[in-house]
Amino acid sequence: MASVAFERVCKSFDDGPPALSNVSLEVGDGEFLVLVGPSGCGKSTLLRILAGLTEPTSGTVRIGGRDVTGEPPGGRNIAMVFQNYALYPHMSVYDNLSFGLRMRKTPRTEMDRLVQNAADVLGISELLHRKPRELSGGQKQRVALGRAIVRQPRVFLFDEPLSNLDAGLRVTMRNELAALHRRLSTTVIYVTHDQSEAMTLGDRIAVLDHGVVQQTAPPLQLYRDPANMFVAGFMGSPGINLIPGKVENGVCRTAGGVVPSVGIPDGDCFLGVRPEHLTPDPSGDFKGRLEFMETLGNEVILHVSIGGTALVSRCEPDTVVGSGDMVSFSLNPLRCIFFGTDGMRMYP
Ligand SMILES: Nc1ncnc2c1ncn2[C@@H]1O[C@H](COP(=O)(O)OP(=O)(O)OP(=O)(O)O)[C@@H](O)[C@H]1O
Numbered sequence: 001m002a003s004v005a006f007e008r009v010c011k012s013f014d015d016g017p018p019a020l021s022n023v024s025l026e027v028g029d030g031e032f033l034v035l036v037g038p039s040g041c042g043k044s045t046l047l048r049i050l051a052g053l054t055e056p057t058s059g060t061v062r063i064g065g066r067d068v069t070g071e072p073p074g075g076r077n078i079a080m081v082f083q084n085y086a087l088y089p090h091m092s093v094y095d096n097l098s099f100g101l102r103m104r105k106t107p108r109t110e111m112d113r114l115v116q117n118a119a120d121v122l123g124i125s126e127l128l129h130r131k132p133r134e135l136s137g138g139q140k141q142r143v144a145l146g147r148a149i150v151r152q153p154r155v156f157l158f159d160e161p162l163s164n165l166d167a168g169l170r171v172t173m174r175n176e177l178a179a180l181h182r183r184l185s186t187t188v189i190y191v192t193h194d195q196s197e198a199m200t201l202g203d204r205i206a207v208l209d210h211g212v213v214q215q216t217a218p219p220l221q222l223y224r225d226p227a228n229m230f231v232a233g234f235m236g237s238p239g240i241n242l243i244p245g246k247v248e249n250g251v252c253r254t255a256g257g258v259v260p261s262v263g264i265p266d267g268d269c270f271l272g273v274r275p276e277h278l279t280p281d282p283s284g285d286f287k288g289r290l291e292f293m294e295t296l297g298n299e300v301i302l303h304v305s306i307g308g309t310a311l312v313s314r315c316e317p318d319t320v321v322g323s324g325d326m327v328s329f330s331l332n333p334l335r336c337i338f339f340g341t342d343g344m345r346m347y348p
């Protein structure tokens, strides 16, 4: 186990804009850090730099406090699990698991012990004699994880390891990964596109956009206290409502109504409200026209138009409102977040 630190890491490929700009990020020993961001924002590049597969243009990478920048991948003792688990098709599960150990000439008894241990942890002891083609997607995924575990790495790097699985299996494997981390408490950096994976697995989440770290924080803090409009919009599904408004003398005027904004500087802004904080309330003074509603069983999603801005309200399963109706909402002022027109968060 080891801590990881990126210090002002930059990476540019020949053409194109920088893939990473001044990335500084510390991951504690045993921490589970989730890396999220849109396609092409530099997530895989950052993992590859840590693994030693890609060289940074500038900056320093430390593992366990030691500067490993420029060192070959071999000595870093990092295990990487990819989206396509790339098992050797002609080898049994046992041979797939022990491949790396055999390459390193690990003694037979030690190898057996490590493989058996990983197989037990992952619940695949019964499958050791099978070939990959005789396994389900989730079982293959477990073998790929097992291959990483037997190496007893100091750091696990996961690059969307569950994205090949169907929704149900993803949730199962997600819970197993969380349990695995609790048991092994190895440092993990985990890339995903999946919000719920990020929220449930991460001790902290780092949000990357265009090669720049936007914010790093524990999941709930990121959700409740986004540093800017990008982070606010990236986390949460359905996404946060962003309503154009104008702040003057402690109130924010929008097309739907007026919200207190004590301490927020005067001027144009975006009022950010999560769908669960836009609540139908006959006595509320925030008004919008209902476009349509989605009844999902466990909740109802109202799609509302307020002065040309489309908003979403997430409410109780038995909510009934007529289409085309004007609906009144209440907004909890404590849950309103204000952003400047530059997208940066404005604090009271
Ligand atoms: N070997 C390479 N040569 C040139 N450009 C590259 C190379 N590898 C990555 N890039 C570019 O660097 C940027 C970041 O790529 P990266 O693969 O890190 O993105 P990502 O966040 O992992 O995206 P995704 O979610 O789609 O996997 C992209 O613009 C990509 O085109």
Ligand SMILES: [Mg+2]
Residues within 6 Å of the ligand: 043, 044, 045, 159
């Ligand atoms: Mg990638």
